[in-house]
Amino acid sequence: MTKQTTKWFTSWFDTPFYHILYKDRNTAEAQAFMDTLTDYLNIPEGGTILDLACGKGRHARYLNKIGYDVTGADLSENSIAFAKQFENHRLHFVVHDMCKPFAKQFDAVFNLFTSFGYFEHDEDNLNTIKSIKTNLNEKGLAVIDFMNSEQVIANIVSEEVKMIDDIEFYLKRFVDDGYIIKDIKFTVDGEDYHFQERVRAFMLSDFEALFEEAGVYLLDVFGDYKLRKFHSKTSERLIMIFK
Template sequence: MPSWYEESFGEDYLIVYKHRTREDAICEVGKISRWLHLRENDLILDLCCGTGRHTLSLAKRGYHVVGLDLSKVLLTHAVKDAGELAVPFIHGDMRYLPFVDEMFDVVLNLFTSFGYFSDDEDNQQVLREIARVLKPGGRYLLDFLNKSYVVQNLVPKSEREEDGVRIREERWIDGDFVCKAITITDESGTRRYQERVKMYDSGQLEQMLEKAGLNVEKRYGSFAGEPIQSSSKRIILIGCVNK
């Protein structure tokens, strides 16, 4: 049976997450460029780039950037949106990056594109791969959900309509996993998807990063730049590889 992440990131995903806009990505890339002190000649990997919102914003700022994602559907949209921008978009698994050692100056992993695997070792492998492809002194940014915020603010059920498409979302906590069942109904019928993400708190994430050889130097609770608290929506960790 395919894993949830092999089925969920198709055309319907673009409807469910339509609220994630390119305008937001432009603002976030502004913060990323300052926090990571991006340089003109940096080679950046946008790991799990999706439709390339951040990849293309970086490219438009003149940075050299590569996008990688497992979803061929989302990559097709990224290539189309790139237009004349010479941005490589590559199909691949984040546990087994198709790049040589020490290739990138910067690796970005944005909007909870982590914790997809049930086995902690698979999630740890993602961090090892980030460390492997970073040059000595290379920087990274990991943007993840905040476990305490999710547990305290979980909305069990919600329904909405987007362009004539009915979207029903049911959410629950299963041990250390936050789960979502998505039902989409339109004139073509009904489709169902599930998301299942392993939650880690900031301390656990830092331990995993350090184990992979990634030092943690900055910590934020959102792209506004405030410190991480239990009420923070995000955990944003920034640092460099220990080589």
């Protein structure tokens, strides 16, 4: 029997296998990015940050550690249940759909590590931008940290096998109908699993169109976690600051 998901992000992110596949993410790099980003944005001491699509809270926990009042929000109930063990009076985690406005406003809203462009319907991407705008206070700033789709497509690895925690993950990557797709297959305890990650291959121009329609203003664009200049053909990331 093969277990397969249709609305991939509501089930794949809720499995332990997602976190196994990505367990080797660079924590030091993520923390250095948070240091650089919060310094650049000049978020007030003790300021409030919404980490939108926070996963298990690795960014949110570090942001709280360096002095911010942080709310982590994610659609994955399992990820939020895990993150809640780290809560304190200035760190909270909630299950939340990022297409909808949050109940309060913040000094900053972060959407990190390509946690955008999952939706099947374009209006959901637009509604997410509109919600982020609603979630900002008068001086608040928002950040979307997205992949650089042009660079990813040019350097795509079509097939790969990864052995992690005795699980052999078979990965296929391809571009189809405006989406960058990762096909993921593996077997655990004699049961076959099949998941897909589908992320819209948004370019900077696509975000600019979304921002204009949502009535937000793009302030800066960077190409990596050290906030160096964005180059469409070579930069690893597409990091956008807006309000």
